[in-house]
Amino acid sequence: MxxxxxxxxxxxxTCENCGRTMLFAPYCAACDTVYPERRGLNLFDRxxxxxxxxxxxxxxxxxxVEISRQVHPDxxxxxxxxxxxxxxxxxxxxEALRVLREPFARAEYLLSLAPExxxxxxxxxxxxxxxxxxxxxxxxxxxxxxxxxRVQEIRRRARRxxxxxxxxxxxxxxLMESGEGDxxxxxxxxxxxxxxxxxxxxxxxxxxxxxxxxxxx
Amino acid sequence: MAYSxxxxxHYNNPRNVGSFKKEEDDVGTGVVGAPECGDVMKLQIKVEGxxxxxxxxxxxxCGSAIASSSLATEMMKGRTLDEAxxxxxxxxxxxxxxxxxxxxxxxxxxDAIKAAVADxxxxxxxxxxx
Numbered sequence: 001m002x003x004x005x006x007x008x009x010x011x012x013x014t015c016e017n018c019g020r021t022m023l024f025a026p027y028c029a030a031c032d033t034v035y036p037e038r039r040g041l042n043l044f045d046r047x048x049x050x051x052x053x054x055x056x057x058x059x060x061x062x063x064x065v066e067i068s069r070q071v072h073p074d075x076x077x078x079x080x081x082x083x084x085x086x087x088x089x090x091x092x093x094x095e096a097l098r099v100l101r102e103p104f105a106r107a108e109y110l111l112s113l114a115p116e117x118x119x120x121x122x123x124x125x126x127x128x129x130x131x132x133x134x135x136x137x138x139x140x141x142x143x144x145x146x147x148x149x150r151v152q153e154i155r156r157r158a159r160r161x162x163x164x165x166x167x168x169x170x171x172x173x174x175l176m177e178s179g180e181g182d183x184x185x186x187x188x189x190x191x192x193x194x195x196x197x198x199x200x201x202x203x204x205x206x207x208x209x210x211x212x213x214x215x216x217x
Numbered sequence: 218m219a220y221s222x223x224x225x226x227h228y229n230n231p232r233n234v235g236s237f238k239k240e241e242d243d244v245g246t247g248v249v250g251a252p253e254c255g256d257v258m259k260l261q262i263k264v265e266g267x268x269x270x271x272x273x274x275x276x277x278x279c280g281s282a283i284a285s286s287s288l289a290t291e292m293m294k295g296r297t298l299d300e301a302x303x304x305x306x307x308x309x310x311x312x313x314x315x316x317x318x319x320x321x322x323x324x325x326x327x328d329a330i331k332a333a334v335a336d337x338x339x340x341x342x343x344x345x346x347x
Contacts, residue, residue: 136275198252206277
């Protein structure tokens with residue numbers, strides 16, 4: 001199934017061994033059956049969530065608690081080779097939570113799941129006209145001793161830009177998930193918006209006086 | 218992440234940091250960016266005849282991006298425009314011993330070189346037209 005709906009139920013998995021519904025696709029905690037091939041599943045399916053931009057944060061929190069309990073290392077004590085399994089399950093769970101919790105990462109990931117993505121957008125570095133020059137100017141301003149008032153103005157602006165991007169990305173996914181509009185055009189606009197996110201975040205960080213954590217060797 | 222000594226050297230002592238006035242007739246400016254990290258790189262060249270006589274850069278980004286653009290300005294100086302276009306990101310990777318995850322920084326520097334030369338040529342063409 002390639003289309004998703006806002007309120008669709010999670011696909012979920014049924015354990016082939018015991019028939020119970022599994023929250024964490026690679027492992028049935030009820031009967032201790034491992035499904036190694038499912039570790040590579042897409043992140044939504046992996047932790048039994050619907051493939052949608054509109055994930056309920058509380059549901060994510062609950063899923064984290066439930067699955068963490070199911071794959072807790074204590075459950076595997078004394079079983080040969082199982083300690084490594086517990087670690088890899090936890091890593092696999094953490095990866096899914098990290099990406100799906102953060103709206104921009106989730107949007108990026110959803111975009112990458114579209115079958116057309118590789119040919120259409122993967123290499124797109126599209127930005128609005130004049131965007132880079134404007135960002136450069138802001139960074140130079142922050143670097144060149146802008147007044148405190150101006151710094152705060154820049155910081156607030158970057159924050160607002162990020163909020164606007166998030167709102168618009170949500171709106172675009174709402175259209176996509178309800179089957180409205182041209183999906184190709186909608187994806188392109190999401191891509192264009194997501195391409196700006198890191199710049200806004202960097203400006204925001206610079207305006208807060210935080211150095212870029214990646215800048216110092 | 219471990220940076221090579223050459224990256225650290227360029228990071229601590231960046232060559233040719235700064236700006237030329239981009240309106241000047243003999244200046245070409247390239248501004249490029251990498252959406253995946255939000256880095257911005259400005260590279261400028263000063264040209265006499267067909268030869269690049271000076272270069273400047275300003276990069277807001279990671280250590281490797283700074284080092285890549287610093288090295289790019291050094292490599293460009295003294296070259297003709299066409300020779301500068303021959304600089305490949307792999308030359309930068311090799312010189313700085315960049316690890317695979319930082320190769321995109323060298324690509325950015327190569328893009329900046331091309332953008333600066335293209336800007337200069339476009340401005341010249343415009344001036345020639347009157």
